[in-house]
Amino acid sequence: MNFTLDGKVLIQGITEPLGAIYAAKMKDYGTNVVAGVSVGYGGQTVYDIPVFDLVEQALSVVGTVDTTIIFVSPYLALDAALEAISAGIRQIILISGGIPPLDMVHLLRIASETQTTILGPNSLGIIVPGKWLLGTQPEEFYTPGGVGLIGCAGSLTSEIALELSQAGFGQSIGVNIGSDIIVGSSLSQWLQMLDKDKNTKAVVLVGEVGEPNEQTLAEYIAEKMTKPVIAYIAGRHSPGFKHQHHVSDFLPSQSDLKVDVDKKGRKITAFEQKKIPVAQRPSQIPELLKKALKK
Secondary structure, eight states, X not given: OOOOSSSOXXXXXXXXXXXXXXXXXXXXXXXXXXXXXOTTOTTOEETTEEEESSHHHHHHHHOOOSEEEEOSOTTTHHHHHHHHHHTTOOEEEEOOOOOOHHHHXXXXXXXXXXXXXXXXXXXXXXXXXXXXXXXXXXXXXXXXEEEEEXXXXXXXXXXXXXXXXXXXXXXXXXXXXXXXXXXXXXXXXXXHHHHHOXXXXXXXXXXXXXXXXXXXXXXXXXXXXXXXXXXXXXXXXXXXXXXXXXGGGGSOOSSOOOOXXXXXXXXXXXXXXXXXXXXXXXXXXXXXXXXXXXX
16 A cells, blocks of 8 residues: 655645644645645635535646545535545545444445545544645644554544654654444554554554454464564453444455453453564553564
């Protein structure tokens, strides 16, 4: 997977309350926001960003756009994403949460056919500290550095970004893939990308116990990653957990994850089975990073 971070950015749903707030934040942060789209608001501006009724109209004025960030209501998100794909945009960040699962299945099928990368839904987006903000990541929690941070749950990933910053570990990138039932790009895809990123020296992965692709993810890290990976797995002591699914999770697998439980009731994850460092709590992550980077 390739993802262009420094290209032109479009905001669909720019007149939505959240869209308007973060349009200004993204632009102030240095993101190249060239236009917004909101039906019925064509010809207006939002923080000096021109607004159009249709994506096609926006592109006819500003030229090719690399990424669109979608803030529309969940039941309109599919139409907005398909409109962007039809206009040739190949990177889509879905901030909207609660998109109907069948809408996501349809969207991801079209995305696969057109080689479009989907991040989200229910995603905070991406941040490259000090350079670009693509979404709603809390920029005040991040500092420039060499640690790649990838997670599912937005609030937990943000908390760990702050923990890293306070410990002196800046980040090369922060990625939140989203926490809805079905999401687009997966943790393993972003791991692969960060393993090739020259600015990333180590990766912190934030997941949940019982994720259906956990075994495959752990195997990929152990066998393929050339950079150290530290994992923090939420829900280790919970009586149950919510599964998150990617399209690949619906395909048959030769190895199904089974979460073991020891005598104390602590869940043993696939990461520990593969000898991947796993923090018991967020405050342990900086110390594990220090050890990993020394090696």
